[in-house]
Amino acid sequence: MERYPSPDNPDIPRRRRAVPWCRLTSGRDPAMSRPGRARFSLALVVLAGTALLIHAGLQGTLSYYRTPTELAADPDDRTTRARLGGAVVPGSVRQDGDQIVFRLAADGHEITVRQTGVPPDTFRAGQDAVVEGVLGSDGVFYADQVLVKHGNDYRPPPPPPAKSGTAR
Amino acid sequence: MTSQFGTWALGTGLAASVAATLLWLRLALNPDAPLRPARAASGVGLLAAAVACGALEWALLRPDFSVRFVADNGGRQVPLYYSVTSLWSALDGSLLLWLLILAGYAGLLARTVPAGDRRLHHWAMAVVSLVAVFFFALSYFAANPFHPVEPVPADGPGPNPLLRAHPAMGLHPPLLYAGYVGLVVPFGYGLAGLLVGDAGRHWISAARRWALAAWALLTAGIALGAWWSYAVLGWGGYWAWDPVENASLLPWLTATAFLHTVFTRRGASRAGWSVALACASFLLVLVGTFLTRSGVVASVHAFTESPLGPLLLGFLLLVSIGTVVLVGWRGGPGGDAGSQVASPASPPLSRATALVGNRILLTTVAAVVLVGTVLPAVAEAVSGTALAVGPVYYHRTAVPLAIGVLVLMGLAALLPSSGTSPGETARRAIGPVAVGLATIAVTGLSSRPGPMALAAFGCAGFSLAATVAGLCRRSPDNGRRSIPWVRLGGTTAHLGVALVAVGVAASSTYTVAAQRQLAVGEALRVPGATVRLTAVERARTTAGMAVRARLTLGAADRPDGTLVPELTYHPHHDTTVSLPAIRSGPLQDTYTTLLAVSADGRSATVRLAVNPMVALIWAGGSLCVLGGLLALARPLGRRRSVSGSRARSDRSGPPAAVSRSGATVPDGPGNAL
Numbered sequence: 001m002e003r004y005p006s007p008d009n010p011d012i013p014r015r016r017r018a019v020p021w022c023r024l025t026s027g028r029d030p031a032m033s034r035p036g037r038a039r040f041s042l043a044l045v046v047l048a049g050t051a052l053l054i055h056a057g058l059q060g061t062l063s064y065y066r067t068p069t070e071l072a073a074d075p076d077d078r079t080t081r082a083r084l085g086g087a088v089v090p091g092s093v094r095q096d097g098d099q100i101v102f103r104l105a106a107d108g109h110e111i112t113v114r115q116t117g118v119p120p121d122t123f124r125a126g127q128d129a130v131v132e133g134v135l136g137s138d139g140v141f142y143a144d145q146v147l148v149k150h151g152n153d154y155r156p157p158p159p160p161p162a163k164s165g166t167a168r
Numbered sequence: 169m170t171s172q173f174g175t176w177a178l179g180t181g182l183a184a185s186v187a188a189t190l191l192w193l194r195l196a197l198n199p200d201a202p203l204r205p206a207r208a209a210s211g212v213g214l215l216a217a218a219v220a221c222g223a224l225e226w227a228l229l230r231p232d233f234s235v236r237f238v239a240d241n242g243g244r245q246v247p248l249y250y251s252v253t254s255l256w257s258a259l260d261g262s263l264l265l266w267l268l269i270l271a272g273y274a275g276l277l278a279r280t281v282p283a284g285d286r287r288l289h290h291w292a293m294a295v296v297s298l299v300a301v302f303f304f305a306l307s308y309f310a311a312n313p314f315h316p317v318e319p320v321p322a323d324g325p326g327p328n329p330l331l332r333a334h335p336a337m338g339l340h341p342p343l344l345y346a347g348y349v350g351l352v353v354p355f356g357y358g359l360a361g362l363l364v365g366d367a368g369r370h371w372i373s374a375a376r377r378w379a380l381a382a383w384a385l386l387t388a389g390i391a392l393g394a395w396w397s398y399a400v401l402g403w404g405g406y407w408a409w410d411p412v413e414n415a416s417l418l419p420w421l422t423a424t425a426f427l428h429t430v431f432t433r434r435g436a437s438r439a440g441w442s443v444a445l446a447c448a449s450f451l452l453v454l455v456g457t458f459l460t461r462s463g464v465v466a467s468v469h470a471f472t473e474s475p476l477g478p479l480l481l482g483f484l485l486l487v488s489i490g491t492v493v494l495v496g497w498r499g500g501p502g503g504d505a506g507s508q509v510a511s512p513a514s515p516p517l518s519r520a521t522a523l524v525g526n527r528i529l530l531t532t533v534a535a536v537v538l539v540g541t542v543l544p545a546v547a548e549a550v551s552g553t554a555l556a557v558g559p560v561y562y563h564r565t566a567v568p569l570a571i572g573v574l575v576l577m578g579l580a581a582l583l584p585s586s587g588t589s590p591g592e593t594a595r596r597a598i599g600p601v602a603v604g605l606a607t608i609a610v611t612g613l614s615s616r617p618g619p620m621a622l623a624a625f626g627c628a629g630f631s632l633a634a635t636v637a638g639l640c641r642r643s644p645d646n647g648r649r650s651i652p653w654v655r656l657g658g659t660t661a662h663l664g665v666a667l668v669a670v671g672v673a674a675s676s677t678y679t680v681a682a683q684r685q686l687a688v689g690e691a692l693r694v695p696g697a698t699v700r701l702t703a704v705e706r707a708r709t710t711a712g713m714a715v716r717a718r719l720t721l722g723a724a725d726r727p728d729g730t731l732v733p734e735l736t737y738h739p740h741h742d743t744t745v746s747l748p749a750i751r752s753g754p755l756q757d758t759y760t761t762l763l764a765v766s767a768d769g770r771s772a773t774v775r776l777a778v779n780p781m782v783a784l785i786w787a788g789g790s791l792c793v794l795g796g797l798l799a800l801a802r803p804l805g806r807r808r809s810v811s812g813s814r815a816r817s818d819r820s821g822p823p824a825a826v827s828r829s830g831a832t833v834p835d836g837p838g839n840a841l
Contacts, residue, residue, distance in 0.1 A: 046528055046532065049532075050532050050535055050536065053536065053564075053565050053569075054536055054539050054565060056564065056565075057536070057540075057561045057562075057564040057565035058543075058557075058561055060560075061557065061558050061560040061561040061564070062555045062556065062557060062558070062561075063555065063556050063558060064553065064554065064555045064556075065554035065555065065556070083556060
């Protein structure tokens, strides 16, 4: 049945066109009635708020993986937290007060790491390791966490016991 | 021999699941078709999964090293209990456990006599069987543990040493999987409700008990996992916002939101939200499975790619797209209009509004945690940068939202389901708010925690007080003839959540730890505990070589007990595992870990920590599980009502009396309820 008047059907009274959904002022369109409009706005607000929250949360909390070559080459990286991966050079592990000092090697480049606190038990010279911390201006990487690559199963790696305590 | 048998069992399971899907589909489209072949096919699937698990266990126990899984994960020196649990200590075997539980749910659901529209049940069975087809195919084609190994090795390395340190290994993965997999049933019912159309509004009453059971099991699994990582694995913490842990938390959040959507008093539950949450829960289960089994975000460097990753991702995308299409097509205004028109606009200050807030907040927490968990994978896939999201992100985003959920939980206990005036609400809230403020004052004055911790303490106190007040307000002589199980279960679970919040806030804020190298006879002191190293012992165990530090608690003149933390070196895996020694008390835990021992055995590096109120966390977790189980209970001898709303039938007296006094109800010993 035709809904709009046309030269063939002059008897159909002129009617308002169906209101498009984006016309928020219309109360007749069931897709945008008042409760629907309120819900839509609420959803938008919640979505925007969540996006803001996530964005704020991600500022400064991400740490990027770097190789020793990249760290040495890019001086800007010195201020951001980074995760550094490589193999522990055998014979380079020694204790210096309450810090452990060792060298990490990757792609032929070596970098000295000073780690405060005792690394987890699985840490051993010759193994792959990943440390997290900040590169100092003297070219030494100051790490406060040592993570160790573990075997190929789906258990998470143990966080280092240097972290004091629990969830927060 | 065992290899062929096991592979044959997997193949049979695959064929049976395919047959079951087709048969249940036929039933859904033509309700007059016979029921027994479909049920039989589901039963055969269950039998096949059980036989496959049994075959692998048999191979592990003998041990039969011609089977690849046993060659990689079995060992002659492994004790019997850990040989049994090594079935789920690695990827392929755990997939078999998953299959067994999935087939078990399918078999159980097949035998359930559906109340209401039978087509719902048939569609749900078809969906569950389809999921089973995928996982059987995954196991058979991509991760078959039964592949034969040539030449047969003489011995195997045994399971990962971290996974055979404590008997909890036998409980945690099965519980967790039972919770995970159980969420497939509400998902199936949700899709069934969409497919059946307007007459399928009753899918909620059919699905919600399954969702409740799965939720209770998942809560138990998560709580046990947190306890295990704290007390056994020596990581010192119970939650590290690790991707694997987040993978178990995400479906829990949406399942909790789902439960709050479907157990409302008025029957007019929000169909749109219910479908979305039921589907989201299972999709998050698939996301979690993908994340943990493909090695995409599990560790610092990418693992060697396993073929499971792309397959799981493909299935996840397929199911997501299918769900979204179905929701868009069938869940539009046509399906929703019925429930929306039926429910009157809820007054602003009523429980319904609080429930809306609860849904929104819980979904937001899930979204935030999901972003943090998958961001490394997405960033790597899109731009190649390798990054990691630290726990600080979660502290900034998820924790404030969780505190909001806590406040809303307390507030909802104060609001009745019909609307109320602000004055009445304020009058009811005075007590709990006073408790919350007092908590803040006490903690703020006695120590100086940060604002987040103060807020957490205050809100937890408010929530506890409000929940207890809500419990007391329902006086026993209300004219009610039976115990409102769902209500009781909900209140218990809320109490549990508030206790967990207090425990988490206290242990995160007030933990003190120190570590030092001690010579024998030296003491290490932190506020709240002192330990003295009395001896360093070495021993050879079945697993490897162990070194123990004997520590005496308390002052030198008043010894209070002994703690013996241990380090075990496993030569087969070339790893060292530390077992902490904990003295647990109601108010604090004294936590000792042995970090290193000097070569001459005369000194040891020991870490001592005092974690306050950790026992509250386990108590709260147990209460949550208990609450879920209570809500599942029903008085013996009552038949399930078709319309389903238990809370509604509990509230009104006469229908309950009619159903109980009816002569058709058999008299049982528990009928006095």
